[in-house]
Amino acid sequence: MTNSLALGSISLGLVNHLYWKKYERDSTTVSIVVAALLPQPAILAFVVKDGKIISILTSYTIFLLTMAISVLLYRMSPFHPLADVPGPFFARVTKLWSFYIATTGNLQRVMKEWHDQYGPIVRTGPNEVSFIGSDAVSGVYGLNGLPRGKFYTIRRESDRPPNLLFLTGQDHFRRRQRWNRAFSAESLNNYDEIVRGQAAELLDVFDQAAKDGTVINIAQKFTYYTFDIMGEMSFGKKFEVIKTNDAAGYLKFIIDFTSKVNSLAWLPWVWDMKILGFLPFVINAKKRMFDFARDCASSRIDEGGSTKDIWYHLMDEAGKEKEQPSLMEVIEDGILAIIAGTDSTSAALSAVVYYVVRQPTAYKALQKEIDDDFSRNPEVRGELPYLSACISEALRLLPPTPSGAPREVPYGSGGKIISGKQVTFLPEGTQVVIPLYSLHRNPDNFPNPEEYIPDRWLSTDKSSGLKHKSEAFIPFSYGQASCVGRGFAQKEMLAILSSLFYRYDIRFAEGFDVEGWEGTIKDFFTTTQGPLQVVLTARN
Numbered sequence: 029m030t031n032s033l034a035l036g037s038i039s040l041g042l043v044n045h046l047y048w049k050k051y052e053r054d055s056t057t058v059s060i061v062v063a064a065l066l067p068q069p070a071i072l073a074f075v076v077k078d079g080k081i082i083s084i085l086t087s088y089t090i091f092l093l094t095m096a097i098s099v100l101l102y103r104m105s106p107f108h109p110l111a112d113v114p115g116p117f118f119a120r121v122t123k124l125w126s127f128y129i130a131t132t133g134n135l136q137r138v139m140k141e142w143h144d145q146y147g148p149i150v151r152t153g154p155n156e157v158s159f160i161g162s163d164a165v166s167g168v169y170g171l172n173g174l175p176r177g178k179f180y181t182i183r184r185e186s187d188r189p190p191n192l193l194f195l196t197g198q199d200h201f202r203r204r205q206r207w208n209r210a211f212s213a214e215s216l217n218n219y220d221e222i223v224r225g226q227a228a229e230l231l232d233v234f235d236q237a238a239k240d241g242t243v244i245n246i247a248q249k250f251t252y253y254t255f256d257i258m259g260e261m262s263f264g265k266k267f268e269v270i271k272t273n274d275a276a277g278y279l280k281f282i283i284d285f286t287s288k289v290n291s292l293a294w295l296p297w298v299w300d301m302k303i304l305g306f307l308p309f310v311i312n313a314k315k316r317m318f319d320f321a322r323d324c325a326s327s328r329i330d331e332g333g334s335t336k337d338i339w340y341h342l343m344d345e346a347g348k349e350k351e352q353p354s355l356m357e358v359i360e361d362g363i364l365a366i367i368a369g370t371d372s373t374s375a376a377l378s379a380v381v382y383y384v385v386r387q388p389t390a391y392k393a394l395q396k397e398i399d400d401d402f403s404r405n406p407e408v409r410g411e412l413p414y415l416s417a418c419i420s421e422a423l424r425l426l427p428p429t430p431s432g433a434p435r436e437v438p439y440g441s442g443g444k445i446i447s448g449k450q451v452t453f454l455p456e457g458t459q460v461v462i463p464l465y466s467l468h469r470n471p472d473n474f475p476n477p478e479e480y481i482p483d484r485w486l487s488t489d490k491s492s493g494l495k496h497k498s499e500a501f502i503p504f505s506y507g508q509a510s511c512v513g514r515g516f517a518q519k520e521m522l523a524i525l526s527s528l529f530y531r532y533d534i535r536f537a538e539g540f541d542v543e544g545w546e547g548t549i550k551d552f553f554t555t556t557q558g559p560l561q562v563v564l565t566a567r568n
């Protein structure tokens with residue numbers, strides 16, 4: 029009878045593995061699986077043995093061990109549909125490994141090491157494949173590409189409407205219409221005053237620092253700038269973070285929260301287990317986030333907007349839609365605007381300053397272009413192609429979403445073929461990643477990929493021999509769900525960088541670890557950076 033219990037538990041484990049592997053769907057949650065599995069070994073212990081506690085425990089142990097071994101062997105076996113895709117051993121076996129790396133903020137660098145070792149297509153998880161060939165971009169993000177999957181949808185909460193980022197398909201398409209109106213060419217012009225006002229406040233801080241000769245962490249100041257802009261644009265609220273040095277600690281708590289919580293999206297089943305809801309720091313952060321959102325919304329409702337801001341468009345105050353959006357939906361999207369628009373743009377600004385200050389030839393060329401432009405017209409900026417090239421080159425080397433925006437092969441689709449130099453079949457449920465940090469540094473896409481060369485974006489003598497594959501440059505992602513704030517981010521960057529390089533000479537502070545700074549950049553889907561210490565000197 030003991031043998032029959034052991035045999036029964038082993039068979040049950042194998043049958044369950046086969047069943048869930050075949051019938052796993054989007055709707056398969058951890059609670060459904062646990063509810064289905066939990067009674068089985070106990071029932072078996074009653075049916076084939078005496079139902080005593082020792083028999084039940086034996087049955088559970090053998091059942092769970094069998095399932096675990098069966099899953100692991102299958103993932104390593106030549107029968108797995110991704111068996112032919114090369115990749116590190118541990119990544120094939122469990123996602124826990126790369127999840128751990130993601131929690132350290134170094135995933136983008138480790139992914140690059142993997143691609144350097146295994147080539148342009150790497151199996152980075154049991155059911156995850158990463159591509160860095162330019163030919164994969166349209167297959168993943170293009171018209172017949174892949175939708176967002178659990179990496180995003182798992183973050184929806186049952187008691188709150190999802191924001192734009194967590195939507196897929198038609199729901200995403202409909203919500204995106206409002207966002208598109210908020211960032212249309214006409215809307216962007218309406219935001220000029222906000223950008224000018226916040227840029228002037230930041231320049232006051234820079235003036236003071238230049239006068240006092242103090243060292244400033246310019247990365248932090250840029251975060252204040254982009255946060256104040258997004259706050260004013262989203263909720264018509266002046267947070268005065270630049271002026272107060274973030275005395276209220278808004279940025280600290282938002283960055284703390286997103287950096288801790290976002291990594292978990294790489295392990296959706298843990299998120300699904302709702303463990304997060306019990307962790308004290310998450311409970312506190314969520315409460316603060318909710319209070320913050322409620323304050324922002326009530327101030328916008330009480331005071332109204334001075335301009336057609338993001339709220340105006342998301343709330344559909346112009347009445348363009350059949351149904352007015354719900355207040356909660358707009359609050360969620362307003363918070364998304366602040367989170368998505370703050371550290372992405374500030375990370376890009378820091379990257380430009382970092383590389384330009386490091387490189388005297390680029391610095392000289394940039395300052396000359398800006399000086400000429402100011403001497404033509406001190407008030408209105410003209411075309412600044414070299415500055416745009418410096419921004420593109422910084423976004424190439426240090427994209428603010430360095431590990432990329434994953435997509436998933438939908439269940440029920442029959443799988444997806446990504447073709448290029450190599451044809452790869454991806455089964456349903458596979459997560460697909462294009463890590464921008466590696467894509468942008470792939471020598472097949474960009475010649476001399478590790479060097480900061482703004483000229484590669486211009487048609488000059490220096491750029492000959494530097495022709496790159498333009499489809500491989502996607503810092504704002506690509507396709508229907510790509511960054512809606514792209515045009516606005518460019519505007520913010522041009523506004524502050526042109527004045528910065530015009531008004532000051534910038535050098536790294538004494539003792540600042542120039543080489544080491546890149547290593548301080550951490551990727552938690554949103555990016556954090558270590559202090560970028562510089563000294564500003566006013567120019568005449």
Ligand code: HEM
Binds near residue numbers: 376
């Ligand atoms: C240099 C600055 C920025 C960079 C590099 C950047 C990059 C990105 C990337 C890579 C995505 C992921 C898209 C995907 O899943 O395919 C994204 C999405 C998004 N970004 Fe940005 N972003 C920047 C600035 C901004 C700004 C200023 C805003 C203003 C609100 C913004 C709002 C959004 C929103 C709302 C989404 C979600 C779009 C959707 O789901 O349709 N971003 N961004």
